[in-house]
Amino acid sequence: MSKFQLILLFISVYFCPTLSHFHQNASPNPQKFITCLESNSNNVSSISHLIFTPNNSCFLPIWQVAVNNQRFNKSSTPKPSVIVTPVNNAQIRVTLLCSKTHGYEMRIRSGGHDFEGVSSTADVPFVMLDLTRMRSVDVNVAKKTAWAQGGATFGEVYYAIFQKTNALYFPAGICPTVGVGGYLGGGGYGNMMRKYGLGSDNVVDVRFMDVNGNILNRMSMGEDLFWAIRGGGAGSFGIVLAWKLRLVPVPELVTIFLKDITLEQGAMEVFYKYQYVMPTIDENLNIRVQMSSEKIPKTSKKTVRMLFYGLYQGATDTLLSLLDEKYPELNVTREICQEVTMIQSTLFYEGYPTNTSLEVFVNRTTLLKLNAQSKIDYIRTPIPISGLKKIWRKMFEIDGKEYVTVQPFGGKMDEYSETATPYPHRAGVLYQFHQMVSFIDQESDTTPVSLQRLRWLRNFNKFITPYVSKNPREAYYNYIDFELGVGSATYEEASVWGERYWKRDNFKKLIRIKAKVDPHNFFKHPQSIPIF
Numbered sequence: 001m002s003k004f005q006l007i008l009l010f011i012s013v014y015f016c017p018t019l020s021h022f023h024q025n026a027s028p029n030p031q032k033f034i035t036c037l038e039s040n041s042n043n044v045s046s047i048s049h050l051i052f053t054p055n056n057s058c059f060l061p062i063w064q065v066a067v068n069n070q071r072f073n074k075s076s077t078p079k080p081s082v083i084v085t086p087v088n089n090a091q092i093r094v095t096l097l098c099s100k101t102h103g104y105e106m107r108i109r110s111g112g113h114d115f116e117g118v119s120s121t122a123d124v125p126f127v128m129l130d131l132t133r134m135r136s137v138d139v140n141v142a143k144k145t146a147w148a149q150g151g152a153t154f155g156e157v158y159y160a161i162f163q164k165t166n167a168l169y170f171p172a173g174i175c176p177t178v179g180v181g182g183y184l185g186g187g188g189y190g191n192m193m194r195k196y197g198l199g200s201d202n203v204v205d206v207r208f209m210d211v212n213g214n215i216l217n218r219m220s221m222g223e224d225l226f227w228a229i230r231g232g233g234a235g236s237f238g239i240v241l242a243w244k245l246r247l248v249p250v251p252e253l254v255t256i257f258l259k260d261i262t263l264e265q266g267a268m269e270v271f272y273k274y275q276y277v278m279p280t281i282d283e284n285l286n287i288r289v290q291m292s293s294e295k296i297p298k299t300s301k302k303t304v305r306m307l308f309y310g311l312y313q314g315a316t317d318t319l320l321s322l323l324d325e326k327y328p329e330l331n332v333t334r335e336i337c338q339e340v341t342m343i344q345s346t347l348f349y350e351g352y353p354t355n356t357s358l359e360v361f362v363n364r365t366t367l368l369k370l371n372a373q374s375k376i377d378y379i380r381t382p383i384p385i386s387g388l389k390k391i392w393r394k395m396f397e398i399d400g401k402e403y404v405t406v407q408p409f410g411g412k413m414d415e416y417s418e419t420a421t422p423y424p425h426r427a428g429v430l431y432q433f434h435q436m437v438s439f440i441d442q443e444s445d446t447t448p449v450s451l452q453r454l455r456w457l458r459n460f461n462k463f464i465t466p467y468v469s470k471n472p473r474e475a476y477y478n479y480i481d482f483e484l485g486v487g488s489a490t491y492e493e494a495s496v497w498g499e500r501y502w503k504r505d506n507f508k509k510l511i512r513i514k515a516k517v518d519p520h521n522f523f524k525h526p527q528s529i530p531i532f
Contacts, residue, residue, distance in 0.1 A: 029102065030081045033127065036098035037084070047091055050133075052083040059083060063120065065364070066109060066132060068177055070371040071445045072117035079121065080107065080128035087133045089241055093213040096239065099127045100211075100522060107525065108235050110150050110181030115374055116480045118235075118525050119182070129239070131181070141165050144247045145204065150181045150240050155361035161247065162343045162358065168247040169342045171196040174288075174349035176361045184243055185234030186478035187423035189432065191311045191349065194411030195283040196248050200230035200421055205244035211518045215241065224513050228529075231422035232502065232510045233477055236529035237517050253339045255316045256348050257332055259308040264296075267306045268388055270329045275382035277327045279410030279430045284313040285322065287330075288349070289406040293395040302396040311345050371440045373454055375461045376476040377433040377468040378425050387467050394463055398456045399449070401441070405434040422510055424503040425474055432476070433468065435460060458483070475500040480527055488530035497527055 030053050041047040052059040062083055067073040081104065084095045099106045105126040109119035120128060131151030137160035139146045148157050155176025161168060171192035173183060188199030196202060205218045206229065218226045225237065234240045261267045271289065278287060291306045308330060312319040316337045323332050343361075344354040352360065383391070395402060409429040418424040425432075437453040439445045445454070465473070475481060475497075484500060487493030491511075498507040514521075514529040521531050 033082055033098055033102045033104060036101060037094055040094045040098065041091065047094075050085045050087065050091065052085070053081065054079065062130070063128070066130070067117070067120050068113050068370050069115060069117065071373070071439065072114075072121055074444065077117070077121050078123055081125050083128045083130055085130045085133050089207075089209070089215060092129065092209060092239060092241065095127065095129055096209065096211075097213055105524065106522070108150075108181070108239055110152075110179035113175065113178055113370055114182065115370075115478075116482050116526075118480060118527075122525065134241075137161075139164050139247075141168065144168060144249075146170065146245045146247055147242050148180045148245060149242045152180045153361075153364070154178050154180060154183065157245070158343050158346055159358055159361040162341070166252050166341045166343070167249060169250045170199070170245050170247055171202055172199040174346060176346065176350060177364075180243055181234065181240055183478065185229060185231075185240065187231040187421065187476070188478065189407060189476075191286045191288070191345070192248070192250075192313075193413060194286055194408065195313065197412045197416065198231075198421070198423060200423065201416070202246040202248065203230050203243055204246050207241040209239040209241055211238060211520075211522050224509075225517055227421060228510055228513045231477075232506070232513075232529060235525070236510075236514060236523055238523060250342045251313055251315075252341065253315070254342055254345055255310075255312040255314065255319045255337050255339055256345050256354075257308075257310040257319075257337045258348075259310070259330055259332055259336060260305065261308075262303045262305050263392065264303055266329075267291075267304065268385065268392070270308075271306060272382070272385055272388060273327065273329045274406075274408075275379075275430055278408035279414075281326050281410075282322055283411035285319070286311045287408060291395075291404045291406075292400055292402055293392075293398065294400050304392050304395055309349060311349070315339070371442075371445070372436050372438045373445070373457060374434060374436040374479050375457060375481060376479040377435070377461075377464065378474040378476075379430050379433050379467065380428050380469050381467075382430065383467045391464065391467075394460055398437070398453060401438045401453055402456065402460070403434075403436045403438065405436070407432040407434070418503060419505055419509075422502050422506045423477075424506055425476065429469075433464070434479070435464075472499045472503065474503075477501040477527075482526055484527075486526040488527075491532060494530050498530075 034051055037047055038044045052062055063079055064073055086092045086095060105122060105124050107119050107122055107126050107128050109128055109130045134149045135151040135156055137146055137148045137152055137157050139160050141164050153176060154172045157170055171190055172188055173190040184200050184203055208216045208221060210216060229237055288309045289306055291304050293302050293304050296303050316334060316339055323330060340354050347356050348354050408431045414427045416426045418426055435457060437457045439450045442450045484497040502510060510529045515531045
């Protein structure tokens with residue numbers, strides 16, 4: 001983001017003029033919606049500063065600032081009729097009720113990656129409820145809990161925890177830009193899940209607004225709805241105002257390492273062994289693998305480079321002893337290991353030096369942006385050497401802007417049943433297989449080079465069919481993929497994508513819960529939980 005953009009954002013957040021100074025566009029009739037907001041608010045002047053339409057100079061920068069996937073940050077992207085940035089629950093409630101009254105759909109943005117732009121764009125007139133101003137995090141060290149408002153990012157959660165203790169943490173993802181709401185609503189995997197399960201497994205309570213504007217908690221909503229919003233896509237059921245998180249104990253110092261090897265250096269054999277070792281090794285250890293193709297210097301040949309990112313919740317000596325016994329092929333040495341705090345390990349995984357100022361976690365304008373398309377699969381049977389060779393050759397067909405990331409499962413994940421939460425990808429999963437192409441070096445995702453990469457991604461995803469989970473071929477809702485289908489007029493249509501995310505029993509249960517709590521399907525978007 002340029003210096004000019006930062007200044008514009010600052011102006012938009014703190015000094016934007018009120019809507020009353022601008023002529024309102026009457027299509028479809030945002031003025032009636034705004035009048036509804038103002039007439040139902042205790043303080044008209046206060047709420048008017050929190051409402052933005054395309055006629056307002058602040059509208060575009062406010063919309064853009066949290067469009068983290070840059071594929072959707074362009075002039076042609078359909079934008080909301082009105083953006084509301086509430087600062088309290090009463091303003092959220094009136095926004096909800098006025099949206100219903102005046103025929104608007106609603107999109108809820110908590111600030112995150114949002115791979116298909118669900119929270120910031122739609123093909124129908126809509127109001128965007130932007131929770132960015134509601135992002136406080138209240139940590140209680142004695143009770144080992146934290147309340148995080150719906151607009152917080154996990155960078156802000158990690159920062160708030162570390163301000164009080166380095167002996168507790170929350171088992172979430174590695175990316176500090178991910179919004180708490182979307183992440184926990186879809187399940188949420190991360191570096192600590194082999195020991196503590198998903199992020200959503202460690203949610204103990206919520207403050208939740210239903211379609212009628214009632215505020216509920218776990219007790220008043222009942223266990224079915226509490227089950228649904230922790231993995232079934234919380235935005236299909238209502239608005240999560242805040243999440244109560246269970247904090248888990250961590251060593252004051254953990255060990256990290258990065259092992260960088262290519263096929264010529266034996267990476268194929270190392271990864272083949274990885275498939276057998278990682279799901280059953282000590283649950284304190286997580287090794288994420290990122291691989292991509294590249295040209296071999298001074299030749300016409302290509303290779304695959306693999307980066308093994310390791311996090312061990314313990315001392316270096318103990319880690320080296322464990323790997324010498326269980327995984328000597330990786331050849332991790334003391335020289336590539338570093339003992340750091342848990343929050344510094346998050347810096348490491350995000351690509352920052354571990355001595356980077358922790359302020360980076362709460363400075364939203366400096367955090368990294370996405371410009372990519374992704375697909376997710378789950379591997380339940382080790383891929384044979386012959387299959388790995390075919391995969392490498394397929395990767396050689398593209399220009400090095402493809403990335404395959406492998407996240408190991410096992411450990412605590414094997415202890416949960418498929419129906420414990422809506423997220424079903426549990427026991428028997430060896431690892432998650434994330435395929436992505438980047439458009440970061442392109443003007444847009446529609447340049448010839450970008451389209452070539454996208455075609456490769458689709459072909460690669462078909463190519464690996466023999467090696468991934470089956471019946472159904474599993475996918476992850478937090479990496480929402482509209483190419484799986486968006487039809488939802490009948491169960492048969494919706495099952496094409498719904499059973500891949502949640503499997504049959506969970507998907508049917510989610511539909512039953514949706515029909516009870518939002519019978520007129522107000523909270524909807526492509527691939528939201530349908531009703532029939």
